[in-house]
Amino acid sequence: DAGVTQTPRHEVAEKGQTIILKCEPVSGHNDLFWYRQTKIQGLELLSYFRSKSLMEDGGAFKDRFKAEMLNSSFSTLKIQPTEPKDSAVYLCASSFWNTEVFFGKGTRLTVV
Amino acid sequence: GQQVQQSPTSLVLQEGENAELQCNFSTSLNSMQWFYQRPGGSLISVFYNPSGTKQSGRLTSTTVIKERRSSLHISSSQITDSGTYLCAMERNSAGNKLTFGIGTRVLVRP
Numbered sequence: 001d002a003g004v005t006q007t008p009r010h011e012v013a014e015k016g017q018t019i020i021l022k023c024e025p026v027s028g029h030n031d032l033f034w035y036r037q038t039k040i041q042g043l044e045l046l047s048y049f050r051s052k053s054l055m056e057d058g059g060a061f062k063d064r065f066k067a068e069m070l071n072s073s074f075s076t077l078k079i080q081p082t083e084p085k086d087s088a089v090y091l092c093a094s095s096f097w098n099t100e101v102f103f104g105k106g107t108r109l110t111v112v
Numbered sequence: 113g114q115q116v117q118q119s120p121t122s123l124v125l126q127e128g129e130n131a132e133l134q135c136n137f138s139t140s141l142n143s144m145q146w147f148y149q150r151p152g153g154s155l156i157s158v159f160y161n162p163s164g165t166k167q168s169g170r171l172t173s174t175t176v177i178k179e180r181r182s183s184l185h186i187s188s189s190q191i192t193d194s195g196t197y198l199c200a201m202e203r204n205s206a207g208n209k210l211t212f213g214i215g216t217r218v219l220v221r222p
Contacts, residue, residue, distance in 0.1 A: 031208045043198070043212040055207050091155065098208045100160035101145060101200075105153075 002027065004104035006092050012110045018080040021107045024073055025094030033093040033101070034067050034077050043091070049075065082111045115139055116201055118213035125189045125220045133216045135199035137180040144182050145210065146173055147198045155198070159184070189220045 005024040013019045025032050034046040047067035048056040057067065064083075069075040079086055087110050095101040117136045125131055135144070143162035147155040159166050159173040161182065166173050170190075175182040186193055196217050200210035 033209060042214050043200075045209055045211075048207060048209045050207055056209065093155075093210075095208050098142060098202065100157055101208065101210055102157060103147075103155040 004092055004094050004102055006090075006104035006107050008107060009105065010108050010110075012112065013082045015084060015111055016081045017111075018078065019082055019109065021077040021079075021090050021092075021109075023075045023077070023092030023104060025075070025092070026096075026102055027073065029094035029096050029102075030072070031095040031097065031101075032069060032075050034075070035091040035093065037089045037091055037106070046077065046090075079109075082109075084111045087111050114213070115203075115211050116199060116213035118199055118216050120216060121214065122217040123219070125186075125193075125218065127189060127191060127220055127222050129189050129220075131186045131189060131218065133184040133186075133197055133199075133218075135182045135184075135213060137182075137201050139180075139201075139203055141177065141180065141201040141203050143177075144175055144199060144201045146182070146184050147200065148195055149198060149215075150195045153195070158197070186218070189218075191220050191222060194218055194220045 007022045030051045032049045036044050049069045052069045066078045089106045091106045093103040115138050119134045145160050146158040148158050161173045161175045163177045170187045172185040196215040198215040200212045
């Protein structure tokens with residue numbers, strides 16, 4: 001069984017660039033989440049989709065972060081424009097309704 | 113304040129020792145989940161535990177939803193158990209999004 005797949009695994013961007021991170025959830029899952037993980041803040045929710053509908057986007061992240069889910073098997077997270085403080089690991093996760101949540105391996109973003 | 117409080121924040125064990133990690137929640141919750149993470153690694157689900165006790169090998173999770181707490185017991189610790197253990201809760205009426213604690217960093221020494 002394929003788990004949650006995230007690409008790329010690593011991304012280096014210059015300040016001001018636009019980057020797009022990709023995620024494929026577990027087949028059949030209808031909940032999809034984007035989280036950001038840093039040493040200082042820990043895990044923070046960026047966006048939450050249920051059956052492709054946006055349920056929540058983290059208030060503090062609305063400004064330059066936009067997650068989309070054009071179909072049930074693919075989601076993107078766009079950061080535009082990037083800033084050095086966006087350097088973090090971005091994690092995608094999925095679940096089937098209110099059950100166990102599975103995470104991808106993450107994308108490590110470095111903004112210079 | 114923190115909705116998910118984990119203790120201790122860090123723990124050093126001699127190989128073979130047992131340990132208990134605690135997780136307390138400040139709001140009512142539907143379920144909770146324990147994750148394991150190595151430095152630079154991904155989050156691996158260890159237990160999905162809406163309530164009661166579950167065991168997997170040397171790990172045991174006990175969750176009491178009404179008392180808003182969960183524990184993770186590690187028995188006969190091994191060096192490969194080193195890493196960070198995070199607990200997360202799914203709140204009532206919040207979909208299935210998880211709110212995480214800051215984690216317990218475990219180091220098992222030979």
